Amino acid sequence: MGTVDSLLLGFSVALQPDVLWYAFLGCLVGTIVGVLPGIGPLSGISILLPATFGLDTTKSVVMLAGIYYGSQYGGSTTSILMRIPGEAASVMTCIDGYAMAQKGRAGAALCIAAVGSWIAGTFGVIMLTLIAPPLATFALRFGPPEYTALLVLGLIFLAYMSSTSLPRTLLMACFGLLLGTVGIDNMTGHFRYSFDIAELGDGIGIVPVAIGLFGLGEILSTPSANVVGKVIAPKLRELLPSRAEWRQSAMPIARGSILGFLIGLTPGSAHIISSFLSYGVERRLSKHPEEFGKGAVAGVAGPESANNAASTGAFVPMLALGLPTGPITAVLIAALMIHGVPPGPTLVNEHPNIFWGFVASMYVGNLMLLALNLPLVGIFVNVLRIPYAYLYPLVIMFCIIGVYEVSHSIVDVWIMLIMGVVGYGLRKFGLDPAPLVLGLVIAPTFEMSLRQSLIMSNGNWAIFFQRPIALVLLGVCAVLLGLAALSLIRSRKDWRSELAEAEAGENP
């Protein structure tokens, strides 16, 4: 079956009224999640995960993915209107978006952000349509050594791309890998670090760890006294940008879409990194770099397009290889597996209805988001009027329900609380929790493929250098490590240190 026929099959699934309804629900919740500061897409997806147990696989994945890319749209609203990023990827939009709002161009900034997000999101889905199936076919050639090399590359790439230092990122990844070894060893049946707690036999789940680190951890380090914000409410007639603003945003949207999609394919917080990089690129290419920070249209159009394209790009390795590039795709993989559908090379061929239905729903979802985000912006702004003192207790309640309902295990809820405290501590010491979650997610696959490789080669580590695909992947690892070491020796300030400074709140 060709791509067009497959896509038609996908649309026949995605345009069914009930699938459309769940896509709409996901987009709506995603937009609200994006609008609300302190609740990220990860918390939103995790909290709603149990609610999808009664649905079929297509509907549940369509809804959960809608929350993810919907949050990227919604995140710009608070950035532009309040200078508070509703979602981490919208940090850069705060700078010029809020400056535009102060000049009375809030509506135009919101419109450019929404249209840019739609173009980038649709571009991302087109690329996903074209790239994912051949990549999945290619991945069928992967054996345990190739998977081991690929996962090592993922970790090294994450460390290289991270705004914190290489040892810090790898330290966190090791912490995650160690947490991933808890439970029964699949190859020998040994119980590891389960301390006679039956629930720990199945290992530590992704959901309690992710919600604890990102949801609860954020709340613990944000007292309500620190949350203040004045909302600028734009009128509907102010939403249309001028002709000059459209012209200024065209190329940044195009560049942001391409850059975002490419970065989205790589492990790490791609949607966050892509918006920072896009902002840097636009400022460098601009004929008027001095306007950045004072309401430059390109400073809104580029980053907003990039983070949407990146969130779509992240679905390529997830669907084609079964590899999560970050905690959000990891939870989506968990959702697929709960429904008995393993993501990866077999998904495209053995479950075409789910794969193509999901892809087609993203075309529709992006249109829905455009319709939702422009005319209804006034309604979403009202959500921001809920005082934080009432909002965070609600989030804690949904965190507890979300974690408990996954497997009705109170041990998981305790793990969430412990990870919340760990997340608070990590923030205090400037350690990024994202590599920890990635380490936890890949730990079982990594251990299994490493041990299988060694069994295949009778204990000879040279197996990783004798197979061409594994050799190429490890070669890329060596290059990345070399580059990281070089910048360390030269102590030169590169884009990653600039990113770290910007994330820390200094001037980008």
Added chain:
Amino acid sequence: MTLHSDHIAGGIFVVFGLLIFALSGDLPFGSLSFPGAGMMPKLVAGFLIMFALLLILRGNESAPVATLSWGDFPHAVRVVAITAVAIALYQTLGFPITMALLLFALTFGTERRNPFVAAGFSLGTIALTYLLFTVALKTPLERGILGY
């Protein structure tokens, strides 16, 4: 010598790595041709200690411990304590009672909001959430000893 945040963080992870080695005593490392259940944890714990030591070595580049802001600590302690009590009671008292108490404790106890508003907010939220999950989403929430 000024103590920096990375010295503390690195030290904690070195201790954690050593603890993993201590707890892995019974797990067989196996051989290279047939790795055992202890191979992966011990390898990773080794790397963890290595990266933690690197963090300590480069610790002077991080912020001095004395400059870390702990203004949010009392808020964090209160939220953790209230959440811990709610988790401990969740299976016994069930969703409606435990979560109503949690919301009330956080909004009135921690945030010092008007007690009547806090009570109304807690009860209203619980009623809406209960209806949303039980009726709309068909996902029954935890029932306590009182049967609801």
